[in-house]
Amino acid sequence: MGVPFHWRRRKERYRLIGSRCEVCGKVFFPRREVCPNCRRRGRIVDVELSGRGKVYSYTVIRVPSEGFEYYAPYIVAIVELEDGVRIMSQIVDCNPEDVYIGMPVEVCFRRIISQGDKGIISYGFKFRPLDETWVKYYEEEAKVRVSEAQV
Amino acid sequence: MEFPLYKKRDVAIIGIGSSKFGERWDKSLRELAWEAAVPAVEDAGIQGRDIQLVIFGNMSGGLFVGQEHVGALIADFLGLNPTPAIRVEAACASGGVALFQGYLAVASGLYDVVAVGGIEKMTDVPSDRATLALTGAMDSEWEAYFGATFPGLYALIAQRYMYEYKLSRETLAEVAVKNHYHGSMNPLAHFQFKTSVERVISSPLVADPLRRDDCCPISDGASCMILVPADKARKYTDTPVYIKACTVASDKLALFEREDIVTLKATVEASRNAYRIAKLSPTDIDVVEAHDCFTIAEIIALEDLGFVRKGEAGRLYEEGETYVGGKLPVNTDGGLKAGGHAVGATGIKQVVELVKQLRGEAERGRQVSNAEYGLAQNVGGSGATVVVTIVGR
Numbered sequence: 153m154g155v156p157f158h159w160r161r162r163k164e165r166y167r168l169i170g171s172r173c174e175v176c177g178k179v180f181f182p183r184r185e186v187c188p189n190c191r192r193r194g195r196i197v198d199v200e201l202s203g204r205g206k207v208y209s210y211t212v213i214r215v216p217s218e219g220f221e222y223y224a225p226y227i228v229a230i231v232e233l234e235d236g237v238r239i240m241s242q243i244v245d246c247n248p249e250d251v252y253i254g255m256p257v258e259v260c261f262r263r264i265i266s267q268g269d270k271g272i273i274s275y276g277f278k279f280r281p282l283d284e285t286w287v288k289y290y291e292e293e294a295k296v297r298v299s300e301a302q303v
Numbered sequence: 304m305e306f307p308l309y310k311k312r313d314v315a316i317i318g319i320g321s322s323k324f325g326e327r328w329d330k331s332l333r334e335l336a337w338e339a340a341v342p343a344v345e346d347a348g349i350q351g352r353d354i355q356l357v358i359f360g361n362m363s364g365g366l367f368v369g370q371e372h373v374g375a376l377i378a379d380f381l382g383l384n385p386t387p388a389i390r391v392e393a394a395c396a397s398g399g400v401a402l403f404q405g406y407l408a409v410a411s412g413l414y415d416v417v418a419v420g421g422i423e424k425m426t427d428v429p430s431d432r433a434t435l436a437l438t439g440a441m442d443s444e445w446e447a448y449f450g451a452t453f454p455g456l457y458a459l460i461a462q463r464y465m466y467e468y469k470l471s472r473e474t475l476a477e478v479a480v481k482n483h484y485h486g487s488m489n490p491l492a493h494f495q496f497k498t499s500v501e502r503v504i505s506s507p508l509v510a511d512p513l514r515r516d517d518c519c520p521i522s523d524g525a526s527c528m529i530l531v532p533a534d535k536a537r538k539y540t541d542t543p544v545y546i547k548a549c550t551v552a553s554d555k556l557a558l559f560e561r562e563d564i565v566t567l568k569a570t571v572e573a574s575r576n577a578y579r580i581a582k583l584s585p586t587d588i589d590v591v592e593a594h595d596c597f598t599i600a601e602i603i604a605l606e607d608l609g610f611v612r613k614g615e616a617g618r619l620y621e622e623g624e625t626y627v628g629g630k631l632p633v634n635t636d637g638g639l640k641a642g643g644h645a646v647g648a649t650g651i652k653q654v655v656e657l658v659k660q661l662r663g664e665a666e667r668g669r670q671v672s673n674a675e676y677g678l679a680q681n682v683g684g685s686g687a688t689v690v691v692t693i694v695g696r
Contacts, residue, residue: 161444180560182445209466209564211458212511213450218435220450228451228510230459230559240446240559248511253466264449276449 153267158274163198165276168259170237172199179237203259204282204290205233212248219265227251231279245280256282311412313533315543316694318347319655324524324643325493332368332424333380339420339525339648340381347529348539349416351381354529356414357388358404360397360421361647364390366436368424377422394440395596396683397421398526398650399551399690406549409530420527421648433521437646440684442557454518454597456558456685458510461599464565465512468614470602472512476503477620478598479516479640485627486637488669493522493643517598522643526651528658544658547581547676547693550574558685567686570607574680577691578609581676585609588693589674590660591631592653594682595638604680605633608691632671635660650681650690657694 163169163183170181174195178187181201187194210229213220220226227243229251243251244262257279266273282290320342322335330338336359344351357378364370378388393400398421405419425433438447441456464470480500486492503516536543552572555561561568578584585608593608595601605616610631619625625633636642636656639649657677659665681690 209459209463211455211462211513212508213452213455214507214511215434215452215454215509216450217438217447217452218431223450226450228449228455228459230564238559240451240557241449253462278449 153272155272158272166261168201168203168277169198170201170235171196179235181237181239199235201237202234205231205239205257207243207251207253207255207257208232208238209253210243210251212251219267229279231257242278243280244278250281256287258282258286312410314406314409314530314546315533315536316528316546316654316658317531317536317539317543318343318345318349318529319527319658320344320346321491321526321652321655322524323491324522324645324648324652326426327424327523328426330523332364332370332373332422333376335424335523335525336377336380336420336422339422339527340418343418343527343529349529351383353416354383354386354418356405356408356417357381357383357386358401358408358417358419359388359390359647360392360399360401360650361390362392362394362397362423363436363439364424366428366439367433368427373422377420393688394683395594395644395646396650396681396688396690397647398652399679399681399683399692400650400688402528402650402654402692403549403551403690405530406546409532415531415535417530418527419530419651420525421645421651422525423645423647424523425521425645426523430521445557446559452510454510454513457597457599458513459558460564460603460685461512461597464599464603467565468617470617472504473500474617474620475512475517475598475602476500478595478601479503481620481625482595482634482638482640482642485635485669486641488666489636489642490666492637492641493520494637494641513597513599519596519639519644522645524643524645524648524652526648526655528651528655542662544661544694544696547583547695548577549690549692550576550580551688551690552576554687554689556684556687565603566613567603567607567682567689569686569689570604570680570682570691573689573691574608574678577678577693581693581695583676583693588676588678589632590635590657590671590677591633592636592656592677592679593633593638594649594680595634595640596644596682598640600682601633601638604682605631608678608680627669627671635665635669635671650679653679653681654692654694661694661696
């Protein structure tokens with residue numbers, strides 16, 4: 153694929169920008185032009201996703217498709233983000249035998265694929281296990297946010 | 304939506320034909336079309352020039368053999384010019400939507416004799432190229448881009464299903480064992496040998512938890528059928544089989560965007576509409592062709608088609624009820640797993656098998672006794688297109 157194929161997706165792939173419908177409140181990733189629930193009555197705006205979530209389902213790809221041989225075996229997962237939206241990505245910095253459904257993960261920025269000697273090296277998000285200390289930190293932070301909201 | 308929106312005529316199948324499925328190094332795309340179409344025309348007792356419209360399903364002639372414009376090629380090679388000929392595409396449901404289009408053409412009253420078929424020539428490219436071609440059926444920007452493969456998508460479904468419903472690895476393997484058993488009696492099947500649970504669960508991992516023997520093969524093959532209006536069917540044959548319903552439903556292309564990944568909503572939607580149009584219920588169905596591209600797909604299909612409740616299909620396999628002779632015989636030709644999965648051909652191949660079963664023409668050992676109604680479920684991609692067809696005597 154050429155440069156524009158990657159360039160036009162830079163917001164989603166580099167900053168995890170999704171869409172939110174201001175009418176029904178539903179969050180979408182990837183971005184959508186129209187809300188499937190509200191259709192033309194909906195109002196779609198950009199929203200930056202939290203980048204933290206839990207593994208909803210996972211697999212370890214042992215037989216990769218062309219271009220991914222370098223990474224095999226690698227983990228592909230559906231991650232459920234805190235924003236209530238699911239996203240497909242690779243899980244990195246994790247042994248294939250250590251991943252499990254419900255595992256807390258956070259987004260990181262990685263190389264996705266390099267296309268031969270002369271092609272584009274494309275980058276984007278992958279997810280990595282969230283350290284326990286960070287889990288606690290984020291939980292505390294969420295509590296503070298809730299109490300502040302109540303004040 | 305209310306069905307039928309408008310139906311002018313009922314439709315009958317009067318002729319069927321299938322090529323041998325498998326690694327057909329001896330045949331090219333066009334020759335496979337011939338191998339399926341000629342028996343269909345002979346079986347219908349018509350002449351090629353009686354055919355008024357040709358519709359073939361083909362997923363990716365372009366990526367598999369470098370050939371697009373497949374509709375015209377088939378009409379040309381079958382000697383049918385200038386008959387109109389169209390190729391339709393819906394990934395692995397290409398055959399199913401070809402049947403749907405042919406059904407519309409006859410039911411609407413526009414055409415009287417229509418040939419519908421499906422075809423794929425997959426083994427002219429190395430298997431990693433074929434894998435890449437098949438990833439075109441998923442979301443190329445948000446699934447394939449991150450390294451997902453087709454077995455990978457169904458593995459995500461399997462992992463979640465096993466987590467939610469405690470399905471055992473052995474029960475999952477029973478799907479493949481049963482389909483190989485049926486395939487061993489089908490002379491057109493890709494694999495005509497039996498297998499065992501031990502063999503399936505010790506085959507190499509492809510995408511955890513799915514192993515090689517959970518996956519259907521990459522096959523070459525073609526199937527074809529002749530459709531006519533129901534009220535004219537008896538003119539051609541004593542054993543017409545009627546299309547009671549043929550429905551299509553769509554869903555989000557990307558698996559991860561769906562609310563629930565252990566059910567294919569398009570299967571639920573298409574089958575409910577099909578039962579309503581046919582005025583039948585799941586208990587009326589005597590034989591099923593389910594789209595078992597991977598073992599897990601057949602398990603969730605039986606639930607989504609309404610034969611059992613969600614999470615309970617495993618029991619049917621533990622009790623052997625999906626074999627010929629059981630309560631619910633599924634994939635009596637070996638399915639995609641043993642019968643072969645030439646992606647564009649599958650939707651037609653399934654209905655060809657149902658017609659054989661309803662006529663009582665299946666080989667000894669895999670004939671369901673006295674089958675009156677059959678149902679086929681043909682899935683495109685990870686469930687973004689589903690075609691459900693109910694046929695009856």
